Amino acid sequence: MTARRPHVLLSVAMSIDGHIDDTAPERLLLSNPADLDRVDQLRADSDAVLIGAGTLRSDNPRLLVNSEQRQAERRAAGLPGQPLRIVLTGGGDLDPELRLWQYGDGRAKLVYSPDAAVARLTARLAGLAEVVGTGAGLDLGAVLDDLGVRGVRRLMVEGGGAVHTLFLTSGLVDEIRLAVAPFFVGADEAPRFVNAGRFPQDALHRMELVGTDAVGDVALLHYRVPEKQDEKREQPAADRLTEDDRRRLALAVELSRQCPASETAYSVGAVVVADDGTELARGYSRETDATVHAEESALAKIDPADPRLRTATLYTTLEPCSRRASRPTPCAQLALAAGIPRVVLAWREPALFVADCQGIELLEQAGVTVLECPELAEEARAVNAHLW
Ligand SMILES: NC(=O)c1ccc[n+]([C@@H]2O[C@H](COP(=O)([O-])OP(=O)(O)OC[C@H]3O[C@@H](n4cnc5c(N)ncnc54)[C@H](OP(=O)(O)O)[C@@H]3O)[C@@H](O)[C@H]2O)c1
Known part of the structure; x- marks a missing residue:
């Protein structure tokens, strides 16, 4: 595959103790309104936004650019009003009633899964999303190659923990925008920014801090990941x-x-x-x-x-x-x-x-x-x- 892979931006909000949610059924609000608006701008600046099936099931997000002005600016630039919305799944247990499928036509949503789940998912999500197989497993390289072919230049990854871990340990993230909320969650069982893993960005391979900002009471850290470290996997x-x-x-x-x-x-x-x-x-x-x-x-x-x-x-x-x-x-x-x-x-x-x-x-x-x-x-x- 020769098409260029997209630039990958990982966006996440976490508590001071590294949790991206708590254990209650409703999603924990970590950001403040100004920070949510910042994330809306990041979405508007992206060709595609991606989440894992875990986040889809637990948060039932729409994953849309909310600002009508930003949607209009995208259209004026010859883009669709909303970025492509993408879900990664291994087993293919995706409910067609979830909110993400209900907005926009099926071409604006993509699901990547191992080949074994494709036929069942295609039937389940008929008219709602396009389902793409990535081989025997969920192959992120194949996902990024396919997105490159579709013209996606900028991909925003919005979690959750398993998907952050998969992208980071695969060495496929270019930058991280990390919002730190001014409170603790304090529950071992609550989801974390990442799970255990072997990260190319370790103590000997530090990331570059390219910016810090205060967005109200939220601290925003912007890291550049120095080099893609997926060579060893390839x-x-x-x-x-x-x-x-x-x-x-x-x-x-x-x-x-x-x-x-x-x-x-x-x-x-x-x-x-x-x-x-x-x-x-x-x-x-x-x-x-x-x-x-x-x-x-x-x-x-x-x-x-x-x-x-x-x-x-x-x-x-x-x-x-x-x-x-x-x-x-x-x-x-x-x-x-x-x-x-x-x-x-x-x-x-x-x-x-x-x-x-x-x-x-x-x-x-x-x-x-x-x-x-x-x-x-x-x-x-x-x-x-x-x-x-
Ligand atoms: N604070 C934030 O910024 C933020 C953002 C997003 C989410 N969250 C939180 O994150 C939590 C969800 O995180 P999560 O880790 O449970 O879910 P997740 O990362 O959203 O999705 C995990 C799912 O993705 C698929 N997947 C990931 N890696 C795979 C692999 N290597 N092979 C096959 N399938 C793979 C699997 O789907 P299947 O199960 O379908 O096989 C897996 O269950 C929620 O509490 C949510 O609120 C927080």
Whole structure:
């Protein structure tokens, strides 16, 4: 695809303690009227405005430029009165009754989803929005390429936390406009500006503060993100399976055969390998105690300060868990905490012990490249055949 990708502006309002909402059903008002007017101008200056399906479901926004004068100025400049409105979804659970669909014609709204959800969504949103598939997963690069082809030059990303995290960890944000409201939310469960992740803008890669402003009682911080850091995600070797990957994953399957038998837990094998091919550790389920998981067992053998973790690959025969009863931290979070950028797995977790494992989603939302190797899925499952 040769069209230029749009400039991406991420706009967000948060409390002093980093929350973008509280836990009440109604949306928390963080901005003041002057700040909302500033955001209206940003929308009017954008070709497209994007949110995640979580925000669509929880806030039911219209996502419109409110000022009639700004709409008129857009029209006078040969633009539609409203920018294109875009929703990202993974599963495609979007209610056609929501307010966003009710204004303007269907061509003014786009939904990006994995290919698997396209047919169902297209039927559901017929006449309300155009649905575009991005391949096997929700691929942000494909979204931006498609928007470039459609002539979108300036994209405003308006949340929520999962979408902020996805854009930032993918290195696809050019600037951030962060409004800080003068109060605390103080609830751990309240949504945050970003979720845990591996951000290219870390302590060694600071963003540039290009402006600060007071908008009434709201502090406005304007950051430029120095360079797009998505190159590492686009390197062919990071994004596709190699023969070496298959070999390492086959080793993980062999390790899974060593697991002490259990009727209530999977037998899984895991290997962690540095990017120069050095094996850092291996592990399997119940290796060191009755509840330890394979990934956990392998990661526990590596010094968390080992810099090779930041470029390593975790091979595991089963999708890392996102919830577990036996320990406080699930394996997807352990992999994130270790800073591992790439996970190769054989088999998605079936709905046997946990109804809906979100390990892959958690990792991908944090910017980790997750690759599946379907040709080893049956072997990984066969080791667990006794569970059915
Ligand atoms: N203060 C602010 O500036 C601001 C702005 C916006 C929102 N918010 C708040 O943010 C909260 C919502 O945030 P949120 O994190 O729950 O939702 P979100 O970021 O708006 O949307 C998350 C959804 O996007 C899809 N998605 C994101 N990454 C994906 C991936 N890698 N693969 C597949 N699908 C992916 C999924 O949709 P499916 O579930 O459909 O698969 C996911 O559930 C609300 O409380 C809202 O009020 C605050």
